Amino acid sequence: MRNFWLIAKHEYLKIVRQKSFLVGTLWVPAMIIVVMGVSILASLGQRGKLPLGYVDYTGLLSDAVPLTVGADGKASVTMRAFPDEDAALAALEVGEIQAYYVLPEDYITSGRAQLFYLNQRPGSVTRDDFNSFLRANLLAGYPDDVQQRLLEGSAITFRSSDGSQELESRNVFSFIIPFAAAFFFVFAVMNSGSYMLQAITDEKENRTIEVMATSVRPEELIGGKALGLMSVGLTQLGIWILTGVLALFVALFFMTEVQTIRIPWTLLAVVALFFLPAYALIAGIMTAVGGIVSDLRQGQQITGILNLFFMLPFFLLTLIMAKPNSPFIVALTLFPTTAFVTITMRWAMTTVPLWQLAVSWVLLVASAGTSVWLAARIFRIGMLHYGQTLRVKTIIARLRAERL
Amino acid sequence: MTTVQVSHVSKAFGEVKAVQDVSFEVFPGEVFGLLGPNGAGKTTTIRMMLDIFRPDRGEIAIFDGKLTEEKKNRIGYMPEERGLYKDLKLEPTLLFLATLKGIDEATARARLDPWLERFDLVDFRQQKVQNLSKGMQQKAQIIATLLHEPELLVVDEPFAGLDPVNTRLVKDIIEELRQQGKTIIMSAHEMYQVEALCNRILLIDHGRNVLYGEVSKIKRDFAGNALAIVGQGDFATLFDSARLPAVLPGVLEARQHNSAWHLTLDVGVDPQDVLRALMRQEGVRLERFEIAEPSLEDIFVTVVQRAGHEEAAYA
Numbered sequence: 001m002r003n004f005w006l007i008a009k010h011e012y013l014k015i016v017r018q019k020s021f022l023v024g025t026l027w028v029p030a031m032i033i034v035v036m037g038v039s040i041l042a043s044l045g046q047r048g049k050l051p052l053g054y055v056d057y058t059g060l061l062s063d064a065v066p067l068t069v070g071a072d073g074k075a076s077v078t079m080r081a082f083p084d085e086d087a088a089l090a091a092l093e094v095g096e097i098q099a100y101y102v103l104p105e106d107y108i109t110s111g112r113a114q115l116f117y118l119n120q121r122p123g124s125v126t127r128d129d130f131n132s133f134l135r136a137n138l139l140a141g142y143p144d145d146v147q148q149r150l151l152e153g154s155a156i157t158f159r160s161s162d163g164s165q166e167l168e169s170r171n172v173f174s175f176i177i178p179f180a181a182a183f184f185f186v187f188a189v190m191n192s193g194s195y196m197l198q199a200i201t202d203e204k205e206n207r208t209i210e211v212m213a214t215s216v217r218p219e220e221l222i223g224g225k226a227l228g229l230m231s232v233g234l235t236q237l238g239i240w241i242l243t244g245v246l247a248l249f250v251a252l253f254f255m256t257e258v259q260t261i262r263i264p265w266t267l268l269a270v271v272a273l274f275f276l277p278a279y280a281l282i283a284g285i286m287t288a289v290g291g292i293v294s295d296l297r298q299g300q301q302i303t304g305i306l307n308l309f310f311m312l313p314f315f316l317l318t319l320i321m322a323k324p325n326s327p328f329i330v331a332l333t334l335f336p337t338t339a340f341v342t343i344t345m346r347w348a349m350t351t352v353p354l355w356q357l358a359v360s361w362v363l364l365v366a367s368a369g370t371s372v373w374l375a376a377r378i379f380r381i382g383m384l385h386y387g388q389t390l391r392v393k394t395i396i397a398r399l400r401a402e403r404l
Numbered sequence: 405m406t407t408v409q410v411s412h413v414s415k416a417f418g419e420v421k422a423v424q425d426v427s428f429e430v431f432p433g434e435v436f437g438l439l440g441p442n443g444a445g446k447t448t449t450i451r452m453m454l455d456i457f458r459p460d461r462g463e464i465a466i467f468d469g470k471l472t473e474e475k476k477n478r479i480g481y482m483p484e485e486r487g488l489y490k491d492l493k494l495e496p497t498l499l500f501l502a503t504l505k506g507i508d509e510a511t512a513r514a515r516l517d518p519w520l521e522r523f524d525l526v527d528f529r530q531q532k533v534q535n536l537s538k539g540m541q542q543k544a545q546i547i548a549t550l551l552h553e554p555e556l557l558v559v560d561e562p563f564a565g566l567d568p569v570n571t572r573l574v575k576d577i578i579e580e581l582r583q584q585g586k587t588i589i590m591s592a593h594e595m596y597q598v599e600a601l602c603n604r605i606l607l608i609d610h611g612r613n614v615l616y617g618e619v620s621k622i623k624r625d626f627a628g629n630a631l632a633i634v635g636q637g638d639f640a641t642l643f644d645s646a647r648l649p650a651v652l653p654g655v656l657e658a659r660q661h662n663s664a665w666h667l668t669l670d671v672g673v674d675p676q677d678v679l680r681a682l683m684r685q686e687g688v689r690l691e692r693f694e695i696a697e698p699s700l701e702d703i704f705v706t707v708v709q710r711a712g713h714e715e716a717a718y719a
């Protein structure tokens with residue numbers, strides 16, 4: 001057992017000290033920081049701007065109520081009325097206002113208005129604020145609570161009959177999070193899997209297998225490598241999640257949509273339950289491939305095809321969105337390699353029945369166990385086949401002959 | 405009590421019978437040679453001993469029993485296929501391999517310095533293994549084999565890839581280990597490299613036991629089966645392998661070494677008969693004719709060729 005931990009530590013440190021790991025890990029936080037920075041700057045840039053003008057030919061805004069709460073909860077601009085377009089244009093040209101709207105006489109029936117600006121069109125927040133200003137004044141005659149309801153709209157919560165799932169119509173994140181979880185999970189697992197393949201082929205290419213085989217059991221060697229590399233994947237995932245959480249925390253101060261995020265704890269529990277067996281499955285497959293092939297390049301060609309079995313649900317996104325409970329998608333839910341991604345993607349669309357989760361998990365655990373068991377034996381058969389690719393026929397014959 | 409006991413082991417890979425009914429014992433504190441030409445089955449035998457391969461038949465006992473994980477820590481193995489992690493630095497690699505053999509890192513570190521100094525690798529300890537020369541990697545491999553101070557050392561072709569200076573160094577180390585009471589099993593196809601070091605040997609050919617026992621006794625038994633000849637004449641033509649049986653009956657092989665020719669005789673052949681046959685040859689002038697102590701290689705040739713003749717006669 002001591003050697004198991006030593007190998008795990010060795011593999012972990014070997015990978016995390018590589019420049020490629022740092023680059024591969026830090027690009028996500030870097031991207032998040034850039035996106036957040038741009039979003040925040042854009043958000044800040046839309047505040048404190050020049051007033052927004054309007055020319056009202058309908059008479060609706062003759063006694064206008066000023067805008068107090070804009071589309072994002074804060075009033076980004078003040079509104080300034082002009083008697084005619086010439087006056088508004090003159091103000092625009094001398095830089096007193098950033099743009100002006102013209103509401104024609106038939107606005108009530110046509111719903112058409114015009115926006116005039118010089119070089120830069122006002123941002124979406126400013127435009128949304130004008131819409132709020134307009135709606136608020138159109139509803140001026142109604143009681144306050146009715147006004148508020150009509151302005152805010154409805155917040156519909158979709159809830160499954162067993163109460164296991166909830167989806168809020170206003171909360172776009174409840175839709176995005178399952179997809180993000182699927183993407184990052186697959187990315188982390190595939191990354192760890194490719195490290196596993198490299199770790200196994202390294203032993204063959206470096207001719208260290210014989211020394212290792214006389215120092216540790218094959219199970220310790222493979223298990224230690226798998227644990228070390230899974231820790232690499234978790235470290236990577238942890239850094240990404242931490243960065244994401246920090247980014248959201250910062251965004252709380254600038255973007256009101258972020259405040260509506262609800263953490264999908266049930267989904268996270270499912271992710272946690274499926275992570276280990278899914279990783280064990282891919283580690284087993286990668287070890288077996290590493291045991292069979294002669295070098296890393298050949299292994300990567302094979303795993304490139306095998307990876308498709310894990311990525312398949314991404315290619316069937318439209319089908320999953322349209323018919324999340326169709327027999328084919330249910331089959332993908334139960335099939336070990338596609339189970340995790342299908343479940344997380346269906347999570348955003350429908351209620352995944354408990355029996356499907358249970359059967360899927362059992363099948364995944366069983367296939368993961370089989371893959372690890374088989375991988376250890378294939379590794380043992382293939383470990384001394386330097387520079388040779390094992391044939392399936394040879395593997396079966398040796399498995400039978402050696403009763404491994 | 406035996407350190408290693410191999411009893412009637414056989415191993416086949418498909419149609420190829422790599423090892424057939426091989427048996428031998430190795431006792432504590434001795435240097436044992438597992439000798440034979442390339443492809444004789446030495447490495448397969450070693451791999452079975454160390455549980456890398458499982459024998460199809462036969463039994464193997466290490467330290468009087470089955471090879472356990474604890475016993476693996478008492479063994480140092482340098483395989484014929486040398487290998488270290490090429491993209492790692494030398495020192496961490498050696499420390500990692502040593503800790504896998506049951507010693508803690510501090511002990512490994514303390515033992516490492518003298519070895520690095522002895523092998524002239526101190527300045528390269530923080531170099532990546534791939535940046536070291538082949539000879540340096542070979543020396544590093546030897547350190548990796550010895551750092552945990554094993555009781556049983558198994559070295560497959562220990563001198564392959566070493567220059568004469570380092571060959572001498574490794575021989576000295578083996579001698580020191582013998583004096584410390586360690587058990588050493590050496591495999592080699594160049595028998596002259598190891599015959600002076602070994603107490604006992606097993607000669608193996610085509611996967612079978614050919615000759616087994618104490619080196620000194622074997623040499624005594626085969627004394628008179630080797631001749632050293634110096635003279636003038638076209639010995640190369642005379643000793644051509646195609647002509648040799650007709651020209652010098654009973655001479656199995658002739659090899660030139662510097663200015664002398666070494667002849668290996670079949671068992672029972674009288675050197676005087678060979679001398680008479682030589683004297684009959686035209687254009688040959690002998691300056692020296694002596695009965696030499698046979699090398700293990702001479703003995704191997706004698707035994708293998710005799711076995712071949714017997715098989716042919718039997719067929």
